[in-house]
Amino acid sequence: MSSFFCKQCLKTMINSFLSVRSNLFSYVPNVTLACKRYIQTIKVGIIGSGPAGFYTAQALLKDSRVLIDIYEKYPVPFGLIRFGVAPDHQSNVINSFTNTALQDRVSFYGNINIGQDVTLNQLLKSYNAVVLCYGATEDRKLNIEGEDLINVLPARRFVGWYNGIPQDSDLNPFLQTEDVVIIGHGNVALDCARILLSPSTDITNHALTALRESKVKRVYLVGRRGPLQVSFTIKELRELTKLPGCDTIVFPEDFKNITAETINELPRPRKRLTELLLSLANEKNLNNNHKRCVLMFCRSPLQIVGDKHGKVSSVNLGVNRLIQQEDGVKTELTDEKEILKCGLFLRSIGYRAVSIDPSIPLNDKTGVISNTNGKVHGFDFGLYCSGWAATGATGVIIGTMNASFEIAEHILKDFGQNEPLLVEKPGATEIIPHLKSKGVKVVTFNDWQRIDELEKNLGSQLGKPREKLVNQKDMIKAVDEEKD
Structure with a gap:
């Protein structure tokens, strides 16, 4: 009763x-x-504390009955905002997420591996709904010869290295080379180029020390399509052009088939971006700086070449022609080839979601969890996905925000349509004792605030906003010492 x-x-x-x-x-x-x-409460478990997790939570809280528990595999929250965005780009969004986490109807539980410490089935039994917001963490591959050579790395891991993600803290990318090739024309690729050519003081100290001793002089940003199809934003490009001691190179021949009429017909954001690229291509008075970032269009990597030690030494590129089709611009290889020498090769061509449970269906073609409006296929009610795990990597946080809000609306609508099926669920009151019985150190949001304060204190000693702890054991130790 x-x-x-x-x-x-x-x-x-x-x-x-x-x-x-x-x-x-x-x-x-x-x-x-x-x-x-x-029923008094609708318990929702959110897996992942990045932008998708928090934006989905914010929208779900519109129903006053909803109580949310956010689970995170690291002892620290915020996902890509902490680990995937360049430190000098982290904005007030963290303040917004912090305000959400401090609400009475929201709880944060870190240092928990879903699928290992607790199963998806256990969560589904304990919550009215579970939302998978753990992102897309597997790199797409080029599938070309030489991709397994030494110093051929995913850009994601390079970003993780300078941003302090625990599993990438010992990456040690090879920086004693003058030439770096980055495949990809997205914001992540431009972030990597910017850090390589002029490291921000906000990055982790181990990365900053290595980058200050770097010999990198030239970074080649290579994309398979043209200037009208780039995925980076004008903000990222502008920052790249303003790097001290560095010229940004764009070749005029890449614009020979792009008319003023074509540019004027573009949507305003794309028009402004293309005009900036064109102005760079028309720039006659380069400053002859000792560092250069070169944007290369209509090029596809065909083979990564190694030296006798198994280290990357160059990359063979094929020159593409663009073909306009009904479903967009496609590329076709020509007979023309080029060679770029490099001692470090970064792959930045997108990400795929991974499955934390065998029951979660993945779309092999799109690399996302199979879903309709966020509802995971194969589950009648109760399992959803949001963010990159549901939509793929958008590269812009506002895209994640809008998509997460939309999916949350579909979830709330499902609650209304299935209200007779909703019953009181235990939520964290059943999951947390189970985790503690297994010896899992559960980190709360209050615990994270202690870590946050310590990182800021460490940073102030080094003249920077924060110095991140990059080892999970150190994070847990900081919590335990503060409590003692």
């Missing part, structure tokens, strides 16, 4: 009592069934 009654059910019970006092208890079961439509 439910422990409370809604107004309508209470009225029904009183009327029953007055009319048929002797048979009161025969009416109570019917009252209890009716009350299932008016």
Whole structure:
């Protein structure tokens, strides 16, 4: 029997009592069934504390019955905002997420590996809904010869290295080379180029020390399509052009088939970006700086070549022609070839989601969890996905925000349509004791605030906003020492 009654059910019970006092208890079961439509709380477990997790949480909280528990595999929150965005680009979004995490109806539990410490099935039994927001963490590959050579790295891991992600802290990229090739024309690729050519003081100290001793002089940003198809934003490009002691090179011949009329017909953001690229191509008075970032278009890597020690030494490129088709611009290889020498090769061509449980269906073609409006295929009710795991990597946080809000609306609509099926669930009151019984050190948001304060103190000693702890054991130690 439910422990409370809604107004309508209470009225029904009183009327029953007055009319048929002797048979009161025969009416109570019917009252209890009716009350299932008016449960006090809807428990939602969110897996992943990055932008998708927090934006989805913010939208779900519009239903006053929703209580949210956010689970994160690291002891620290914020996902890509902490680990994937250049440190000098981290904005007030963290303040917004912090305000969300501090709400009474939200709890954060870090240092928990879903699939290892607790199963997806256990979560589904403990929550009315589980939302997978753990992103896309597997790199797409070029699938060309030489991709396994030494110093051929995913850009994601390079970003993780300078941003302090624990598993990438010992990456040690080879920086004693003058030439670096980055395959990809997205914001991540431009971030990597910017850090290689002029490292920000906000990055982790081990990375800053290595980059200050770097011999890198030239970074080649190589994309398979043209200037009109780049994925980076004008903000990223502008920052690249303003690097001290560095020229940004764009070749005029890449614009020979792009007319002023074509540019004027572009949507405003794309128009402004293309105009900036064109201005760089028309730049006659380069400063002859000792460092250069070269944007190369219509090039596809065909083979990565290594030296006798198994280290990358160059990359063979094929020159493409662009073909306009109904579903977009396609590329076709020509007979023309080029060779770029390099001692470090970064691959930045996108990401794929991974499965944390065999029951989660993945779309092999798109690299995302198979879903419709966020509802995971194969599950009648209760399992959803949001963010990059659901939509693929967008590269722009506002895209993640809008998509997460939209998926949250679909989830809330499902709650309304399935309200008779909703029952009270235990949520974290069942999961956390289970984790502690297995010896898992559960980190709360208050614990994270202690880590946050320590990192800021360490940073102030080095003249920077923060110095991140890059080892999970150190993070846990910082929590335990503060409590002692």
